[in-house]
Amino acid sequence: MDSAWLVPLALAFGLIVGAGVVLILLLSMRRGQRAMDVASTAVPDGVDQVIDALESAGVVLDPSNNVVKASPGALSLGLVWNQALVHPELVALVDRVRRTGDAATQELELARGPFGEANIHLFVRIARLGARYILLLAEDRTESYRLDDVRRDFVANISHELKTPIGAVGLLAEALQAASDDPDTVRRFAQRLTKESERLARITQEIIELSRLQAADALSKPDVVEIDHVVTLAVDQNRVAAESHRIEIARGGDKHAEVYGDESLLAVALHNLVANAIQYSPEGSRIGIGVNNSDGIVEIAVTDQGIGIPEEDRDRVFERFYRIDPARSRHTGGSGLGLSIVKHVAQNHGGDVRVWSQPGNGSTFTIRLPEASRAPVSPPAIATLKEA
Template sequence: METGSLVLLCLALGLIVGAGFVVLLQLAERRGNNAVALLSSSVPDGVDQVIDALGSAGLVIDPSLNVVKASSAAYTFGLVANDLLVHDEIVEMVTRVQRSGEAEEAEVVLARGPFSEASLHLEVRAARLGSRYVLVLADDRTESYRLEETRRDFIANISHELKTPIGAITLLAEALESASDDEAQVRRFAQQMGTEAARLSQITREIIELSRLQATDVLASADRIELDSIVSTAVDHNHVIAKAHDIELAVGGSKRVTVVGDEALLTLALNNLIANAIQYSPDGSRIGIGVHHDAGIAEIAVTDQGIGIPEADLTRVFERFFRVDQARSRNTGGTGLGLSIVKHVVQNHGGDIRAWSQVGHGSTFTIRLPEAPSAVATQGERR
């Protein structure tokens, strides 16, 4: 009996010990699974899809500051390299959020690249995502900053451009008063006042024209227009001044090419290009105005034999108040708004304008517009 009881007791102890080992193994397995889960780089369910759908830059950062998920915009902005945040400002923001648990928001200015002088303005927000991760969202505000800078420059330029003729008129009025007994001087000062007043009027007119182009849809009442008519009118407008400088205006190219748009505005655009070509061309030279069309694109090219434009200035010639030759432009009455008006007119008609130039040999400005489909019936034709 004692021997049998001992055997049973041993068996019972063996079962208990075995069961204990099984329990310990299960606990170890659970702990291992938990550890793996904690170390896993996966993000909460649904976050991957949200990040992929973002138009702005989105990143998920783990406790070790590794980027475990990033949208395509985050790579475009250069925020990520080798699965790490690149910019110290954003790293510091994420670190603070990890420590405090409170969301942060800031405007960050970053270089576009290691060799670029241009800046990227981002509005960055960082907040906890669950208990381990930090979500970073970055919206690009660079265009807003550029537009604001352009607005400030425009206002400053307007002030400067208006101040010059106004100041000249004031001085001439004073000179006119002091020379009241000298008939020849009175006539000379009065003529100069008329010139400055005309310049002031032109600047005001062109500023108003630019504002109108930016505020309205010029194609709301578009008509079918033949480019021959636009070229003929613009050449007539510039015929007298071209003849005064012995400059030939030569017209050629395709006939009866049609576009859809506002005839007065397109005429204004071409008139500005021809006037600009005359202004920068030497006496006795030739300006060509050619019309061409191909593959649904209509083109008007104005080519001169003038002083040309340096390559560094070609990208800026369509900016408001920009002048390649400041002294020459002022002496000829240029406002620096003509090419900017051309650009806005052409863009409002769904086209673009291109500039080519070689210093000392001349320039070519080409207006490109969608050619009118043969079946298009415009409002003017329906009336």
């Protein structure tokens, strides 16, 4: 063969071989990329940002049920731990969606976290996210369930509370008719009828006060309130009851403390604390009302020498209708709303109420309120005090 043809032939052969090598390399790279795509834990574009922006719980799972992305809400609810779903119920739902391809929704009651004792109520939605991933969304409805329970308990409790005095009034009215010829019996029944009607009126008034406190405009027109005057009103309202039990009411502490708010509501709150102290104190004992004004906080403390509150009851004494001793409360005419009213009054004034107690040695209830400045205050300023 002529040597002149060898050089072009060699060049052509080299080009063919080089192109083949390049093609093989490209095919290998594509296979590798597909393998990396299959093995990758990266979620589809944009999903990361969506999950991060969710206020509710959002979780993305890969084919092995590993959590590749979880929103802050999912972590705070304790749905994810150690890159996996905590609850078998959620895993079962995810597997069903992956198997059938159909989205699923369900309401579940689950423990909060892997070691939690408190339960949470979730509305869960699960669906496919592309070909590989599963998206789980969960809406926390725990507070909604709690409010439903509170409403049911309130209706049940108020029905029970009203039933007793209403029934007594009916029976006493019948007894009065039957004893119309006996003046002494009529007088005795009339006294009991008056007592039951007063109890019914008191319960009704406390329900009205509690409803008012829970309204959005409870402090629509706040004003500067002198705490000395509030204490005087509470003492005067309870003076007769204290004297009938030979209980001394002593007052002291800082003078001229002022807060912004509603004087009548603050007087009701302090009256309830003093009335409770009288009911649960032994005859011949002493009740103290002290006012302390320091660091921008006005504290009004009511201290008694009564029976005290067991530790397990202290967190619940401010619940509506909760009674430590139901038999004693009904005997004294208590409705179980007094301390709940105190709590709401304090909160509406931007403060709180605290309790210290030792069984057998008495209790101290302290209302803490922001001190008033000398400048006028408007309703938005009250909201600011609440937030502070």
